[in-house]
Amino acid sequence: MPKKNSNNMTIREFSKNIGLSTATISSVLNNHYKKRGISEYTVQLVKNQARKYGYRPNVAAKKLRAPQGKLRSFEIAVITSFEVPMQFTFSLIHTIEKISLLEKYKDYNFSAQVVMYHAGKISEFSGILNESRFNGAVILNTTPEDDAFLMENEIPYPVVFLGRYLPKYNCVTVDVDMAGRMAADALLDSCRCVNPVVLVPNILTQATSGRLNGFGDECRQKNIECTVVTAKGFIEDDGCAAMTEYIMNGGRIDGLYSVLETLAIGAYHAIKQRGLRIPHDVAVIATGETSICQYMDPPMSSFGRSELNMNETVVEMLFDQLLGNNERIINRILPSIPVLRESTNRFGNLNNRQ
Known part of the structure; x- marks a missing residue:
């Protein structure tokens, strides 16, 4: 009986099992069979037998x-x-x-x-x-x-x-910790926020966890309490839903740091839908400097190395x-590179505009 998923099978062993030359097998599995004029019957035979034996070419070789x-x-x-x-x-x-x-x-x-x-x-x-x-x-x-x-x-x-x-x-x-700390400085010092919110996904990676911790540590050093809002995922819709729920439930916010720029994009929509202005009512900054940041309305400030x-x-x-x-x-x-745009320009303090 053929051995399934035989990842260690060599091409010579496979050749012996199905009764075809190694050259024919190699040509079929590397899509060179038309050049060599190999019949459709043989092509299908090799492919079917490869599935049957769990054989695949060793690409590393x-x-x-x-x-x-x-x-x-x-x-x-x-x-x-x-x-x-x-x-x-x-x-x-x-x-x-x-x-x-x-x-x-x-x-x-x-x-x-x-x-x-x-x-x-x-x-x-x-x-x-x-x-x-x-x-x-x-x-x-x-x-x-x-x-x-x-x-x-x-x-x-x-x-x-x-x-x-x-x-x-x-x-x-x-430097994810530094990105979180710099985001806190931008909101708490430059924008004078007193009710900062940090938006995170429901699953934290090493990077997103580091940003959250850096932001929280900086807030504690400044004796300002920050609220963590957790989205159900990583995409824009998740950010919008989480921020909408938070604001509708009476959550206080005058500054938002999103550990992912995708969540921030959704949060932008939620903030505007509730009649709040960016940055006048809510200053916004995110980690993740991608091209879309500069085209948002208003252009969004970000921290992080260029993607x-x-x-x-x-x-x-x-x-x-x-x-x-x-x-x-x-x-x-x-290094984490700050790109400050209109979303944190609450008091005309923009000093790194792109």
Whole structure:
């Protein structure tokens, strides 16, 4: 009886089992069968038998088989959770494409795929510890439960974590505590808020938890109490619903810090719907400097490293690992950069306008 999910089966073993040459199998599974004139019957036979035996090519070995001086291919995974808005993932994919076109990578071919898991359940993704599935990966949006699993195990291929720090892996992070503290300074000092609210998602990652803690610590140091409002998710609708409920229930607010700019976008709508003005009645600032911030009405202040700069740092770090240029464990902490716009310009105090 065929062995299901036999991830360790070699192409020679598979060839022996189905009675076809390794060259034919390789051509079919790498989509070169038309060029070689392989019949449709044989193509379907190989694909059906591959499913039957649970066989798949070892993509991690492709670069080892490539002749010196010729094009070498790398399969990259962007591993993220279902719960987080996809624009962050799309931005990272576009950056992979952009970096791969640089002159120094002209002899290599990079392809990317998005792999998704449920937050807190990355351990249930069977391919995460499989060295034959990817050449390398960028992993983002992990929860503390995911981080604990990844620290207990060893990912067997090059990987860079985006937005979180795990000691035995390469990571690119922003000083999240400082982002929260600077957001508090902007609301409490510059905007003179006395009823600040911090908006968070229902699932906290290392990054969002750090922002919340930094904001809260700064409020306590200034002897001002802040209210935490928890949205049911990560997207704009969740931010709108949470802020609408808070205001309608009589919640006091004259300043809002959102740990995610997606939640802030929804909160903007809720604040305006209740007849409040930004920034005159409620000053708003968020973490997450994406292009949409400058097009909001009024343009929204934000804290955090430029998304583009973070992504470029992550991708180049991964490419260096894939090419063997750097095998050291690196934790690169990027500074939080304030971009103050009209949403915090309550008293004409705008001094970093974009």
